[in-house]
Amino acid sequence: MTAPVLRRILFVEDDPDIQVVAGMALESLGGFAVLSCGSGNEALSRVSEFSPDLVLLDVMMPGMDGPATLQALRRQPATAGIPVVFMTARVQAQEIARYRELGAADVIAKPFDPMTLADTVRSIWQSLHS
Amino acid sequence: MTASLAPEELREYFAGRLPERLAEIEDACRAARDAGWTGQPLRTFHRLAHSLAGSGATFGFPEVSETARDLEHLLAGIMEDGSSPGEPEMREIEGFLAGLRRSAAS
Numbered sequence: 023m024t025a026p027v028l029r030r031i032l033f034v035e036d037d038p039d040i041q042v043v044a045g046m047a048l049e050s051l052g053g054f055a056v057l058s059c060g061s062g063n064e065a066l067s068r069v070s071e072f073s074p075d076l077v078l079l080d081v082m083m084p085g086m087d088g089p090a091t092l093q094a095l096r097r098q099p100a101t102a103g104i105p106v107v108f109m110t111a112r113v114q115a116q117e118i119a120r121y122r123e124l125g126a127a128d129v130i131a132k133p134f135d136p137m138t139l140a141d142t143v144r145s146i147w148q149s150l151h152s
Numbered sequence: 153m154t155a156s157l158a159p160e161e162l163r164e165y166f167a168g169r170l171p172e173r174l175a176e177i178e179d180a181c182r183a184a185r186d187a188g189w190t191g192q193p194l195r196t197f198h199r200l201a202h203s204l205a206g207s208g209a210t211f212g213f214p215e216v217s218e219t220a221r222d223l224e225h226l227l228a229g230i231m232e233d234g235s236s237p238g239e240p241e242m243r244e245i246e247g248f249l250a251g252l253r254r255s256a257a258s
Contacts, residue, residue, distance in 0.1 A: 039165075040207050047157060050157070082202050084199065132207070133208065133210040
């Protein structure tokens with residue numbers, strides 16, 4: 023059985039400049055359909071309508087942070103199974119372990135290279151389905 | 153909005169954004185100081201430094217990421233400590249902000 027294709031990414035990030043560059047990288051280089059949300063609350067209100075294959079989630083955001091957003095996604099049956107990948111500048115080993123314990127599929131470090139972001143996300147997707 | 157992902161376009165885009173981002177961080181520093189280095193104003197200052205640390209190098213400004221990361225770590229220590237920064241820490245904070253101003257001006 024072939025692995026499902028990654029097409030739709032929900033990108034949750036409060037930094038407007040990162041939204042711009044990552045959105046461009048994922049859409050133009052990755053060919054993904056991307057919905058960018060500026061907060062955890064916005065993501066929760068739009069996730070069902072967008073129906074992403076994967077959620078790319080910033081960790082440190084005002085209000086509802088990344089871990090709280092992940093836990094809220096896990097509580098809803100419709101979104102509980104969507105893989106979530108954190109993006110964060112906090113990539114110490116103990117923090118990565120904590121994110122995985124919370125249910126993150128993987129962690130992408132910031133700052134990131136916009137030219138390779140789409141490939142990184144695609145590799146993570148493929149490893150989840152191998 | 154950057155026109156493309158070409159490094160020189162990303163640098164130009166971010167160079168245009170840096171003054172506003174720096175002003176935001178400096179406002180957050182003043183608010184944190186006015187709030188006695190506690191509560192949400194301090195957390196906001198820390199979060200903005202963290203955000204800049206995570207974005208500078210993406211746009212071709214590694215020195216911005218490094219300086220912002222140093223500032224972030226200093227502020228994390230202040231948050232953990234629960235007390236106001238002393239003279240040496242205040243000089244460090246001003247030094248990091250001066251470094252970011254230089255990057256914004258270059």
